[in-house]
Amino acid sequence: MMDQDILYLVGSKEDGSLLVPAETLVALFTLQYCRNPAVSVVIVDKKEAHVSQSSDECKTESQETVKELWFPVNAECIAFPISYKELSECPTVVRDCVLPVILMASEPWCVAGLCSSLRVMLIKTVKKYPTHYCKKLLGFRGGCMQACAEVSVWTKFCEIEVVNTLKEVYNNKSIVQGKLCIPKDILRYENHFQFPPILHNGLKIKQQYIRDTVKDRAERQRLLSLKLSELPEMEHEYAEGLNMTMADVMLFTCFHIIISKLKNHVHLDDMCPLVMKWYRLLCGNEYVNLSLSLLQKTVDIHNTFQEHNLEIVVPEVQRESLYNSDPERYKPRWRAFTHQDDIDKVLEILGVSCIEPSYDNHPLGDSIKLPWSEYPGALSPQEGQLPPSRLERKCQQLDNIVSAVMSLVNEGDVIVDFCAGGGHVGIILAYLLPSCKILLVENKDHSLRRAKQRVDALKLKNVEYLQCNLDYFQGTFDLGVCLHACGVATDLVMQKCFEQRAKFVCCPCCYGGVRPNHILEYPRSKTYRDIPLALEEYLILGHTSDQTHDENNPKTEQGQLCMRYIDNDRLLLAQSLGYSTKLVLMEPKTCSPKNHLLIGVLEN
Structure with a gap:
């Protein structure tokens, strides 16, 4: 019997380095941020990505087989123990799922998916270390990215779309005939920050902010007497509002590499100032800063595009929040279908x-x-x-x-x-x-x-x-x-x-x-x-x-x-x-x- 839950991640040892797909890179960075996660970590040597045998009629364009992209990681800088296994050595219930997967100790029970497995890892860590700083990453009532990507635009953005954008930028797919097309997801994230943050217990939070920041007593009392709808909006600092969550750590992993590759060709502070402000805020976080060495090998190898004097193409992106909108969703007239x-x-x-x-x-x-x-x-x-x-x-x-x-x-x-x-x-x-x-x-x-x-x-x-x-x-x-x-x-x-x-x-x-x-x-x-x-x-x-x-x-x-x-x-x-x-x-x-x-x- 196992005495600890195990997180299985895809990867491969090669010439002294650890090579991992983007999803594992995001997971490793989140684990590194936590420093002492309450799960064992196993790297599964599985270079062949799972490809379903469905017919062509069943497939959508997004399901077409794409050459898997691997990122180099300096295994020596990883702050927690890792071990290695072949896929055939893993329990059947683990092989039944797309990794990452957490296998629960002493149970035929596993949790699969990037967001889900990382949430469980955080929950287990907080349970073992109740005062651990990563508790805040779970968000309000522990609900950070609890909804699945099929129904949540926000989870889909964090778990799938930005990860795919990382792969495209890293693999130079953004360049076509001397033109560098700015990824739409960067611009969508910029638009996201232009909307007010969603606040749980909004009146209480705003009133506490007023008490902490407004020095003039009369003005403070005037503001405290106002209704929630009459109070000014608060600044949207982090991915999900006023506090840092797991979404910030996951997104930072991808954006750090994307920004490192784009910054020598594009004036990002002009194009996406709110994203860059968020990025610098995260860079100033103590535990993010301690974890950056895990990404350094990837940044060093492909930190810029080989082509120079690229024409920059900025696509049009609808101005909508990522909380509740899908730019590809059909919107009926009169806002009704019936x-x-x-x-x-x-x-x-x-x-x-x-x-x-x-x-x-x-x-x-x-x-x-x-x-x-x-x-x-x-x-x-x-x-x-x-x-x-x-x-x-x-x-x-x-x-x-x-x-x-x-x-x-x-x-x-x-x-x-x-x-x-x-x-x-x-x-x-x-x-x-x-x-x-x-x-x-x-x-x-x-x-x-x-x-x-x-x-x-x-x-x-x-x-x-x-x-x-x-x-x-x-x-x-x-x-x-x-x-x-x-x-x-x-x-x-x-x-x-x-x-x-x-x-x-x-x-x-x-x-x-x-x-x-x-x-x-x-x-x-x-x-x-x-x-x-x-x-x-x-x-x-x-x-x-x-x-x-x-x-x-x-x-x-x-x-x-x-x-x-x-x-x-x-x-x-x-x-x-x-x-x-x-x-x-x-x-x-x-x-x-x-x-x-x-x-x-x-x-x-």
Whole structure:
């Protein structure tokens, strides 16, 4: 048994140096900032980046295979112990995820993803050393970058976009035909600082600032009497406002190298003065300054572009905050998607295209009700802290989805319960299928903890826990299942199943949350794209799908039709990849407003 949690990072020893990808570089710098992190660090010698085997139709441009870029690090300056392993020496649960990964001591439980693993590292360090200076990096109530990149513009910026910008600048991708194009993410970050910081307990913070800085008693009393909306805005100093957080350390790692490479060619103080002010503020931090030696080898090797007299190109960037805006997100007229004229237009386009999605017969007929009274109490959704008012309907949903899985599964299969929550689906599958291995994939710690309590009570030995976003899971499996995976999550689950050529049973939810991201494009199928159905029309279809209430509501029938259109698009993509599919209405249909089951099996 391990006595300490282990953080696994990708890297390679070569000619006395440590070579690492950008994500590991960010992680190492954050660890170096903490000086004495409460985790063991293992460098996994894995030069080949994971490349999925999905078909070309599944891939977006951002998923195309790119030559992995490695950065040199002086291992001798690292302030904490590191060890080395081959990938084959790592536990299976670690190999099932894209590194970085933290493996918990004495548990089949790992946390994957750059932001998530670093947050856990900070939490563990603060728990071990309660007065540690890195506690502030976790932010207000420990929530720094807790939201996943698929739904949070800010997390996506810190975890993916700036890291990719570092790779492009370092690899001279910013230069084309003698022109140096300033990365958009630098300008987006500059715009970010032009907006007021988001303040938690804003009135209290501003009043304390007034007490600390305003010397004139009368003026101080006047300001303290004002409402929050009447007080002047405070300066946006750090990435997330008034205090330094993990986001600052992660972003600094990338910006330090980017700025070092650009500064001899571009007047950055003129172009992005607020970014440079933030950068100098971070450089003045004691622990950042002590950690800079870790980046020095990378800066020294490629500290400038070889070409001279480059023409500087400054792209246009929309002036928006990174907290709540996505420059690539479609913005509908009137700020709404469900005006009836727009809905009628989309339904007319689909009607003319002769696409008429319909339901298949339920594959299990009358045999879908599970004998709940015969099962141990810990199997009941009630043990997952479900409110009594929802218990009967949740059992009905589980009747449908578990019975569908049971009709497809083979002995010894690996089954992944994606978006597992409290484990309602995965736990009963683990109980009914002891010869199968069940992986619970969920990004919320408290949900997985509830699931583990139930698994422990049932003494099940065939369950593993992966706390990560869907795009960080890369394990091999035979069947994927999800119950009410919200918005894009259903498509991410199906994408994972396509990559592994695995069977799937999916119950979608929150159709209005469907939108393109760095992994997915919409419409999903070539059939819908060839209609053609524009993105804004597709998003209208998704939002209208959420207008399913009860049978007496006049919007419900229309919403159900739009649900069928969206799910038909998903299944047409699966069919183009060789799947035999079914669109099934769960029984009874009142068990949920989102009562579709999408079932797919590869044809022989």
